[in-house]
Amino acid sequence: MSVYFFKERLFVDSSYMIFKTINEGWFHIEHGRPAHGITQVLPLIGYALHLPLKYLLILYSLGQVFFFFLVNRLLTRVLKQHAASIALVGLMLIGQSWLYYIPMLEIVIGGALAVLVLSLMRTEKWKDDKWLVLLLISYWFVLSSHPLNYLTALVILVYDIADRGLNKKLHFSMLTFFLAAVFIEWLGHDSYEAQKVVALKDSGLKNLLSYDFLKKGLLLFVKSNWLVLIVGIWTTAAMFKRKKDLSFLIWPLSLLLLFAGAVYRWDISSDNWYTELVFQPLVSISLILFSFEIIDRSSQNAQKNWKHAFGLIYLAFAIAIAYNSSYMTDRVNQMERLTDHLQYQNSRKALIDLNNIERPYNNWEWSVPVEALLLSSIDGPNEGVSMITEVELDYNFNRKELGNSDLLFRMFEIIPYSELNPRYFQFEEGGYELVNSRVNEAEVKGMANKISIQPIGIDTIYKVQAGKEEWIDVSIQNEHYKKLPSSLETNLYIAPHWFHADTSYRWDGKRTPLELDIIGEHRQQIKILAPEETGIYEIQFDVVKEGEYWLGLKEKYLVQVY
Numbered sequence: 255m256s257v258y259f260f261k262e263r264l265f266v267d268s269s270y271m272i273f274k275t276i277n278e279g280w281f282h283i284e285h286g287r288p289a290h291g292i293t294q295v296l297p298l299i300g301y302a303l304h305l306p307l308k309y310l311l312i313l314y315s316l317g318q319v320f321f322f323f324l325v326n327r328l329l330t331r332v333l334k335q336h337a338a339s340i341a342l343v344g345l346m347l348i349g350q351s352w353l354y355y356i357p358m359l360e361i362v363i364g365g366a367l368a369v370l371v372l373s374l375m376r377t378e379k380w381k382d383d384k385w386l387v388l389l390l391i392s393y394w395f396v397l398s399s400h401p402l403n404y405l406t407a408l409v410i411l412v413y414d415i416a417d418r419g420l421n422k423k424l425h426f427s428m429l430t431f432f433l434a435a436v437f438i439e440w441l442g443h444d445s446y447e448a449q450k451v452v453a454l455k456d457s458g459l460k461n462l463l464s465y466d467f468l469k470k471g472l473l474l475f476v477k478s479n480w481l482v483l484i485v486g487i488w489t490t491a492a493m494f495k496r497k498k499d500l501s502f503l504i505w506p507l508s509l510l511l512l513f514a515g516a517v518y519r520w521d522i523s524s525d526n527w528y529t530e531l532v533f534q535p536l537v538s539i540s541l542i543l544f545s546f547e548i549i550d551r552s553s554q555n556a557q558k559n560w561k562h563a564f565g566l567i568y569l570a571f572a573i574a575i576a577y578n579s580s581y582m583t584d585r586v587n588q589m590e591r592l593t594d595h596l597q598y599q600n601s602r603k604a605l606i607d608l609n610n611i612e613r614p615y616n617n618w619e620w621s622v623p624v625e626a627l628l629l630s631s632i633d634g635p636n637e638g639v640s641m642i643t644e645v646e647l648d649y650n651f652n653r654k655e656l657g658n659s660d661l662l663f664r665m666f667e668i669i670p671y672s673e674l675n676p677r678y679f680q681f682e683e684g685g686y687e688l689v690n691s692r693v694n695e696a697e698v699k700g701m702a703n704k705i706s707i708q709p710i711g712i713d714t715i716y717k718v719q720a721g722k723e724e725w726i727d728v729s730i731q732n733e734h735y736k737k738l739p740s741s742l743e744t745n746l747y748i749a750p751h752w753f754h755a756d757t758s759y760r761w762d763g764k765r766t767p768l769e770l771d772i773i774g775e776h777r778q779q780i781k782i783l784a785p786e787e788t789g790i791y792e793i794q795f796d797v798v799k800e801g802e803y804w805l806g807l808k809e810k811y812l813v814q815v816y
Contacts, residue, residue, distance in 0.1 A: 255572065255576060256316050257316065259315070259579060259582070260311050261311070261586045261629060262579065262583060263314075263356070263357050264311065264628055266356060266619050266620075268314075269624040270624050270664070272297065272314045273624055275298065276297065277675045277678070277679065279301055286438075289367075289395050290360055293357060295321075306632075307628070317358075321363070322342060322343070325367075325369070326343070329342065333373050335377070336561070337550035337560070338370075338542075338550075341544070341545040341546075342366055344564070346362075347571040347572055348481055348571065349482065349530050349537045351575070353530050353531060355527075361399055361402060361403055361531060361534050364396045364399025365403070365406060365534065367392045368396045368406045368410055368542060371392050372546065389428075393428055393431055397435035398435060403538075406538050412501075413501065416499060416501035417546075467523055474522065474529065478533075479536070481567070482536060483540075486505045486536075486543070488544065489505055490505045492547060504539075504543065505540065508539050512532070589629055589641075590630075592611065595772070596639045596641065598773075598774055599773060604686065604687060605642055605686040606643055607644070607740075607741070608644065609767070610769050618643070618645070620646075620665050623665075626641040638679050638680070640661050640663075642662050646664065649665040649666070652668065658684055689740075691739050691740070691741055691771055692741045693737055693739050698744075698805075699805065701805075702806055702807070704732060704734035705733075706730075706809060707728050707748060708728060708811070710727040714812065719816060720787065722784050723782070725779040725781055726780060727777060727779055728777070728779070728780055728795060729775055730768070732775075735773075737772060738771065738773070740767065746797060746798070747768075748796070749766070749795075749796060749797075750764070750796070751796060752792070754791050759785060760785065765800075766779075784813075785815050789815055791813045793810065793811050794809065795809075
C-alpha cells in the first residue's frame with residue numbers, strides 16, 4: 255500500500271518535508287523534532303545514489319513502514335516483547351483515515367518509540383548501559399516528537415512505576431529527561447510550537463458549554479476510534495478488578511485530559527486530518543496499556559490467539575483504508591491532469607482560479623502547490639509546474655515580493671530559483687500566468703466543429719444509479735489553434751443533454767466550468783444528474799454560453815440508469 259499510494263501519501267506536511275529533504279540533499283528537521291529525520295533516511299540513500307525523483311518519493315513512503323518493521327524486529331527478536339508488537343502495528347492503522355497519507359508525522363513516530371521505551375523498561379536489558387542509552391534517546395524522541403506526546407511519555411512512566419514499583423536509576427533518569435524537555439519547550443519554543451501547545455483560551459470555554467459541539471465531537475471520536483474505546487475500557491476494568499491502587503485511572507484521565515485540551519484548542523467536531531492528529535496520543539496510550547496489561551499477562555496460547563485476532567482486525571483496517579482511498583486518489587488525479595495540460599501548454603508557473611477546479615474531494619490545502627510541483631517534476635526537472643491560486647498569491651505581501659526568478663512554494667514561503675536543487679527542479683525566468691482567461695471569447699461559437707467531449711473509460715454503456723448526482727471523467731478535445739477560454743466571466747460551461755427513446759428528456763443538465771484554458775486534449779471531471787426513472791438513455795455533452803447559445807456538439811453515448 256505504501257508503494258501503491260506513494261503519490262497520495264504526499265498530503266499536507268508530508269509533501270513539504272520531502273521537498274525540503276530532496277531539495278537540500280540532507281535531513282530536514284523543524285521545530286526541534288528529530289523524529290522528522292527517521293522517514294528521511296531511505297530517500298536520502300536514494301538521493302546519494304542519484305535515483306530519479308519518482309523513486310525518492312516511493313522510498314519516502316516506504317520509510318515509515320521500514321522504520322516500524324525495524325522496531326518490530328527489535329521487539330520480537332531481541333526483547334521478546336511480542337505483545338508490544340501488537341500495539342506497534344496498530345499505530346500504523348488505527349485512527350488513520352487521513353493520517354495514513356501523512357507518513358512522516360512525528361506524533362505517530364513518537365507513539366512507536368513509546369512502545370519501544372516501555373518494552374525496554376519491562377526487560378532487564380536497560381541495566382546494561384548501552385541499552386539504557388537507547389532507552390533514554392528513544393524517550394527523548396518521544397518527548398520531542400510533538401507537545402501532545404508529553405501525555406504519552408508521562409503515561410508510560412507512571413504506568414511502569416505503578417505496575418512494577420519505583421526504580422530510582424531508571425525512573426529518575428526518565429523523569430529528569432521529561433522535566434528537561436518541558437523546560438526546553440517552555441524556554442525555547444517558536445511561534446509554531448506556541449500554536450500547538452494546548453493553551454486555555456476564553457474563546458474555547460464556550461465549546462465546553464456547548465452541547466451540540468460536544469455531541470458532534472464525541473460522535474466523531476467514537477466513529478473514528480471505536481477500537482480505542484473498547485481496549486481502553488477493557489484495560490481500565492481489568493486494572494480495577496485487580497485492585498491496583500489508583501492505576502486504573504490512567505486511561506480515563508488520559509481520555510479526559512486529551513479531550514478537554516482538544517476542545518480548548520481545536521474544532522474536534524470537524525472530520526479532518528488534524529482532528530485525527532489531536533487524538534493520536536490516545537490511540538498510542540490505549541494500545542500500549544492493553545498490550546502490556548491484558549495481552550502480556552495472558553498465557554502463551556492466549557497470546558497466539560490475540561495475535562490472530564488483532565491480525566484480522568488490522569487487516570480489516572488496512573482493507574478499509576485502501577477501499578476508502580478514492581477521495582485521496584481523486585485529488586491526486588486532478589492535480590496530475592491539471593499539471594499535464596499545463597506542461598502541454600508550456601505553462602510552468604500557473605495561476606488558476608480555485609472556483610474552476612473546486613471539487614468535493616480536492617481539499618485545497620496550503621500544500622497543493624508543493625504536491626503539484628513534486629508530482630509534475632517526476633516527469634523531469636524541466637517539467638515541474640508551480641500551480642497556485644489567488645489564495646496563495648494574496649497571502650500577506652506575496653504579490654509585492656514575488657519576482658520573475660521566484661517560486662511561490664506555498665502561501666507562507668517564496669523560494670528563489672537559486673535555492674532550487676537543479677538535479678530535480680529547474681525553472682526559466684518568468685512570472686505566473688493566469689490560465690483561466692477570456693481570450694477569444696467572442697470566437698468560441700465558430701470553434702464548434704473543432705471541439706468534442708467524450709466520456710473516458712466507457713467501452714459500450716455507462717451505468718449510473720437513478721437520480722444520483724456524480725462526477726464522471728471526460729476528455730475535451732480542442733483541435734482549434736486558439737484556446738477554449740475558461741474564465742467564469744465568459745459564462746462558458748460543460749453541460750449534458752439527456753435523451754430517451756430518441757426524444758429529449760432533459761435539455762439543461764448540470765453545469766461544470768472548464769478547469770483551465772484548453773488547447774489540444776484535457777481530461778477533467780464534470781457533474782451529471784441521472785434521470786429519476788430507470789432505463790436506457792443517451793447523453794450528449796455540449797458547451798453552453800449561459801443565456802446565449804449552445805455549441806451544438808452531436809456525439810451521443812449510451813447510459814443505463816438502474
